[in-house]
Amino acid sequence: MDLRVTLAGLSLKNPVMTASGTFGYGQEFTPYGDLRTLGGIVVKGLSLKPRAGNPMPRVAETPSGMLNAIGLQNCGVEIFLKDKLPFLPWRETPILANLYACDPDEFAELASVLAAEEGVAGLEVNISCPNVKEGGVLFGQDPAQAARVTEAVKKRAGNKPVIVKLSPNVADIVGIAKAVEAAGADIISLINTLTGMAVDVRTRKPRLANVVGGLSGPAIKPVALRCVWQVSRAVSVPVIGMGGIASAMDVLEFILAGAHAVQVGTANFLRPDFSFRLVEQLPTVAREMGVTDLESFRGSLKTA
Amino acid sequence: MDLRVTLAGLSLKNPVMTASGTFGYGQEFTPYGDLRTLGGIVVKGLSLKPRAGNPMPRVAETPSGMLNAIGLQNCGVEIFLKDKLPFLPWRETPILANLYACDPDEFAELASVLAAEEGVAGLEVNISCPNVKEGGVLFGQDPAQAARVTEAVKKRAGNKPVIVKLSPNVADIVGIAKAVEAAGADIISLINTLTGMAVDVRTRKPRLANVVGGLSGPAIKPVALRCVWQVSRAVSVPVIGMGGIASAMDVLEFILAGAHAVQVGTANFLRPDFSFRLVEQLPTVAREMGVTDLESFRGSLKTA
Amino acid sequence: MPIPYNRCKDVTVLSLTPHGPEGRENGLWLLELENPGLAKARPGQFAMLRPASWGFDPLWARPLSICRALPDRLVFNFLVAGRGTSALTRLTPGDKVTLWGPLGHGFAVEPGVRTLMLAGGIGIAPFVEYAAVHPTPGQLSLLFGHRPPLSCYPYEDLAQTVGAESFQDRSAEDIPRFVELLEKRMAEHAGALALACGPTPFLRSVKAAAEKYGVRCQISLENRMACGVGACLGCVAETPDGERVQTCTRGPVFWSNEITL
Amino acid sequence: MPIPYNRCKDVTVLSLTPHGPEGRENGLWLLELENPGLAKARPGQFAMLRPASWGFDPLWARPLSICRALPDRLVFNFLVAGRGTSALTRLTPGDKVTLWGPLGHGFAVEPGVRTLMLAGGIGIAPFVEYAAVHPTPGQLSLLFGHRPPLSCYPYEDLAQTVGAESFQDRSAEDIPRFVELLEKRMAEHAGALALACGPTPFLRSVKAAAEKYGVRCQISLENRMACGVGACLGCVAETPDGERVQTCTRGPVFWSNEITL
Numbered sequence A, B: 001m002d003l004r005v006t007l008a009g010l011s012l013k014n015p016v017m018t019a020s021g022t023f024g025y026g027q028e029f030t031p032y033g034d035l036r037t038l039g040g041i042v043v044k045g046l047s048l049k050p051r052a053g054n055p056m057p058r059v060a061e062t063p064s065g066m067l068n069a070i071g072l073q074n075c076g077v078e079i080f081l082k083d084k085l086p087f088l089p090w091r092e093t094p095i096l097a098n099l100y101a102c103d104p105d106e107f108a109e110l111a112s113v114l115a116a117e118e119g120v121a122g123l124e125v126n127i128s129c130p131n132v133k134e135g136g137v138l139f140g141q142d143p144a145q146a147a148r149v150t151e152a153v154k155k156r157a158g159n160k161p162v163i164v165k166l167s168p169n170v171a172d173i174v175g176i177a178k179a180v181e182a183a184g185a186d187i188i189s190l191i192n193t194l195t196g197m198a199v200d201v202r203t204r205k206p207r208l209a210n211v212v213g214g215l216s217g218p219a220i221k222p223v224a225l226r227c228v229w230q231v232s233r234a235v236s237v238p239v240i241g242m243g244g245i246a247s248a249m250d251v252l253e254f255i256l257a258g259a260h261a262v263q264v265g266t267a268n269f270l271r272p273d274f275s276f277r278l279v280e281q282l283p284t285v286a287r288e289m290g291v292t293d294l295e296s297f298r299g300s301l302k303t304a
Numbered sequence C, D: 001m002p003i004p005y006n007r008c009k010d011v012t013v014l015s016l017t018p019h020g021p022e023g024r025e026n027g028l029w030l031l032e033l034e035n036p037g038l039a040k041a042r043p044g045q046f047a048m049l050r051p052a053s054w055g056f057d058p059l060w061a062r063p064l065s066i067c068r069a070l071p072d073r074l075v076f077n078f079l080v081a082g083r084g085t086s087a088l089t090r091l092t093p094g095d096k097v098t099l100w101g102p103l104g105h106g107f108a109v110e111p112g113v114r115t116l117m118l119a120g121g122i123g124i125a126p127f128v129e130y131a132a133v134h135p136t137p138g139q140l141s142l143l144f145g146h147r148p149p150l151s152c153y154p155y156e157d158l159a160q161t162v163g164a165e166s167f168q169d170r171s172a173e174d175i176p177r178f179v180e181l182l183e184k185r186m187a188e189h190a191g192a193l194a195l196a197c198g199p200t201p202f203l204r205s206v207k208a209a210a211e212k213y214g215v216r217c218q219i220s221l222e223n224r225m226a227c228g229v230g231a232c233l234g235c236v237a238e239t240p241d242g243e244r245v246q247t248c249t250r251g252p253v254f255w256s257n258e259i260t261l
């Protein structure tokens, strides 16, 4: 079965990518599988300068999910380009950079540095970040601000596709999606984590030093599928779905709901060879489900 | 240990109520426990006229959670008052009516009918419902509309406490909470379900006839706790927490995060004696956790 | 006097075995649990079962027909249909299962009335108890449609008590032939009683035939259930006048003209 | 030539038993798994373990120190600390466990150098392998602090190979006495090597004593881990200059002056 998919000029050998923040810089997973078999790799969110991230504890397990408040710890774009990217098989597998900044200018600067790199196939913009200039409201929660960030990145992205990654912590995700599409997003990816919290009655303390964090994993799959379905019907750019994917069947569910491709996040922690195995299993499961061609299967959900 | 709690004039013998839509009209659970041991009972959402609800399938299981799109099937307020309420032990346990309508006038009418009944201890307003007059936007997603419904109900509620039940499907739940507080809500309860979806690859159909539905159960507990923590710090009216409560420890977690009382929803389906057992276990677990007094324990979460 | 609130119990698994030599590969199992006192279960009633080990995933209990309610044990026969039932196959003796029941309404028992039992696949389960407790078993006959071998089902026990006939459908082409046979037996029971349990397409054929030949007919629905006690409204069936009624409490056995399929 | 991507394996449970006659009530267990080829595990390294039966709840694998890596099996000793480890006690022989490892850096092995092993409770686990593979075991001594009886731990094996000393703390008042003893042994190892594994408060005392008496000291951290491979950044420890480094890949064994506690 032909699993290839092309979205906004990005050619993937299969629709399964790994999600930002859950696959390190790729290298961590080389003992567990061949990176070249993946549809794409989105690396850990990058900022202009290195960030130390939040204090510990940063992760907590929840029913069928987890919370994280890593705080975007990363080595900074410079070290990424110097030490991490050269290692990755970018000629064979698209490597996508995930961008994190706190104002549109910083986003633009980050975009121009990354877009200039041959090894970077596209830019994924994490708009679930606070706008420092406007009192810390998340860019991703306001259509106008989401659009501003998108424009800023798009202007400096050259011919590299710009993927805008949406937050589910909004009343109307379609409104945000349309705003970023109008602002030039080539692809929309979704969802980022839901804001959640966990507490420890014994110590009377939050389970995350940051108090609140992002909920991910199978627990959020129903929310993610709903967002993919709503957004993919409302925009004409391709959609990359994610949120709780933990099997080849889940991949098909997201494509059925309208996704062109998917990202596997938290499931990479269930076992480090998770994404590799999923890619291997996908053709078989697709065949069993009568899916012969992803193009015609995509978005073919029968609603009355 | 004294588990009594009083909120806005509502006296509960313990902080554990059952959540609307998950405990029928109470009678369904009489073979499994003594209704009088519960802190309170919130009955299935009531509308002015009986509603047949949505077509089947209406429920789907998800990782550590479930989706429902019952569509507010209910017997209507008249039959409730005539056939269901008299059966309930309302002299011993507060019975709360849950109100569902699609415009503020209907809400007001429902409120006046219910508030006049001696057996109804309070009114819980479900604002996660579409505003038919304003194009179906949910009342609960817009502060101004949420406030309008709250005012309409409050005016006709006599001396019965008005509980406004918030939806988590918003960018800023604190904004909604403050709006309904200012509009006269005596108590805020939260959270209602998250909007989600599930699909069946084999049949290419959504798992709910209504396509989208509400996600509940342990999967959403982190989101619920976060909402309770944010809202209870921002408003001065008492907060009733719910969302994924499935143990006595969970009850303590919600109180630690700031809730005056809690509601048990989906867990009632895990076993029909769930809430009764939880009430029995609560004092022991509280003692083990060094909680000697709910008042001082409430909201005592230590954040740096 | 305290009311005994004893309908939900944690019981112990006594045994779990594949049903017959080919049970395992066909996913058909026999489960025996400690009987917490359901002696008065009526055939067609069911119980909700939830192993203690499930945590929150699977979330819901699963409904199974009570196949035998014996003083020392409850017997269930089940088919692996998905995640929940396949998780049931991992039970071992001594494990705890939360159980509530007997639930719902059983099949009508009309002594002296010729009664045709129609079972599709694992839908045979409730008829074991039905035949065992019927006051005039001589009036009973069974038509059993199945795909896996007969040995996977509690068929032999039944065949010893009642006039039993089985039909194995091996391919889609066999189904019309089975429906023909079903119609023939229905025609022979005009004015008498028919009881059916099995997959929905099978029940549709049964309902149509019953109406055609004037047989008073009850059917047992297998709707998806979350609570089993009438609270969640997730299991509703629709009546001809559009009302939606809980299958768990108003059924699972309905007169075939009470509901639309 | 294909690269062998074989670091994550589904292995079979060989045995699971409470450790010693009082192991069950104290929650101390001995788990033996098929060895998928980790012969070259170094003492102090660990593996991530995730039973196939967990579904999504618990979600993460759990890290356990490799207590023995034998050709035919891997041995783990664990303490029931919460949901995950108590779920581990429900494994039975034949069950499948997903395992990846060996992970992280083990303890320094310095032949001929006097080496003091400091173990708190289940922190004794890595020292079993350490003593078993050390080229000059005569140089090793062990100070073991514990609460449950000695028989709950793999202590006897160790005591046969190395100079071992144990201290049971029965109440909070015993802790200062243990710390005193610890300091005494540290003082005796000035300039030599100390290795520690145990709960964080214990490691803090070890670190302080090592600095006080000029002992080169390694400590093994037990931070919460989600992935075990350096990807999630959930397990970080802080260095004195504020950098946050993954415990799973840069540790779990650190020189005591490399990190703050």
Ligand SMILES: Cc1cc2nc3c(=O)[nH]c(=O)nc-3n(C[C@H](O)[C@H](O)[C@H](O)COP(=O)(O)OP(=O)(O)OC[C@H]3O[C@@H](n4cnc5c(N)ncnc54)[C@H](O)[C@@H]3O)c2cc1C
Pocket: C046, C062, C063, C064, C065, C066, C076, C077, C078, C079, C080, C081, C082, C083, C084, C085, C086, C122, C125, C126, C221, C222, C223, C224, C225, C226, C252
């Ligand atoms: C009153 C009643 C009595 C039953 N008696 C028996 C019996 O004696 N033996 C037996 O093998 N089966 C019986 N069933 C059916 C059995 O409950 C389902 O096969 C089982 O719940 C499926 O769960 P699963 O997780 O294995 O499958 P899933 O993975 O959830 O689904 C597999 C298939 O089964 C259907 N299904 C899922 N959940 C349910 C549910 N709760 N109820 C009905 N259908 C469902 C789905 O639509 C799907 O087609 C009975 C059902 C009812 C309602």
Ligand SMILES: Cc1cc2nc3c(=O)[nH]c(=O)nc-3n(C[C@H](O)[C@H](O)[C@H](O)COP(=O)(O)OP(=O)(O)OC[C@H]3O[C@@H](n4cnc5c(N)ncnc54)[C@H](O)[C@@H]3O)c2cc1C
Pocket: D046, D062, D063, D064, D065, D066, D076, D077, D078, D079, D080, D081, D082, D083, D084, D085, D086, D122, D125, D126, D221, D222, D223, D224, D225, D226, D252
């Ligand atoms: C490198 C390493 C080696 C270890 N070796 C052993 C060993 O050989 N034997 C042994 O018994 N234990 C060992 N542990 C600790 C063991 O991993 C934890 O006790 C276990 O993961 C707790 O899981 P739980 O679900 O039972 O507890 P939880 O319910 O999750 O928590 C119980 C307590 O344990 C802590 N904890 C929870 N998860 C982890 C985690 N993943 N890592 C560390 N602490 C955690 C919590 O903060 C809490 O205080 C090791 C830990 C690490 C990091």
Ligand SMILES: Cc1cc2nc3c(=O)[nH]c(=O)nc-3n(C[C@H](O)[C@H](O)[C@H](O)COP(=O)(O)O)c2cc1C
Pocket: A019, A020, A021, A022, A044, A045, A046, A068, A070, A072, A098, A126, A165, A191, A192, A193, A215, A216, A217, A218, A220, A242, A243, A244, A245, A263, A264, A265, A266, A267, D232
């Ligand atoms: C530990 C962790 C770190 C993450 N870091 C990032 C990040 O740096 N940038 C980003 O856009 N998303 C980040 N995410 C979000 C994921 O990429 C993904 O959107 C989310 O986890 C939902 O998918 P999942 O349920 O498959 O994990 C992170 C998620 C986790 C669990």
Ligand SMILES: Cc1cc2nc3c(=O)[nH]c(=O)nc-3n(C[C@H](O)[C@H](O)[C@H](O)COP(=O)(O)O)c2cc1C
Pocket: B019, B020, B021, B022, B044, B045, B046, B068, B070, B072, B098, B126, B165, B191, B192, B193, B215, B216, B217, B218, B220, B242, B243, B244, B245, B263, B264, B265, B266, B267, C232, C233
């Ligand atoms: C089957 C079902 C029906 C529900 N019906 C109502 C309702 O009628 N009115 C309402 O306000 N909430 C309703 N809810 C929401 C619950 O009261 C509760 O807010 C939500 O399920 C979260 O709590 P839980 O995770 O404990 O279930 C319903 C939930 C479920 C699962």
Ligand code: FES
Pocket: C224, C225, C226, C227, C228, C229, C230, C231, C232, C233, C234, C235, C236, C246, C247, C248, C249
């Ligand atoms: S299963 Fe809940 S109402 Fe029938």
Ligand code: FES
Pocket: D224, D225, D226, D227, D228, D229, D230, D231, D232, D233, D234, D235, D236, D246, D247, D248, D249
């Ligand atoms: S456990 Fe994930 S980085 Fe260490």
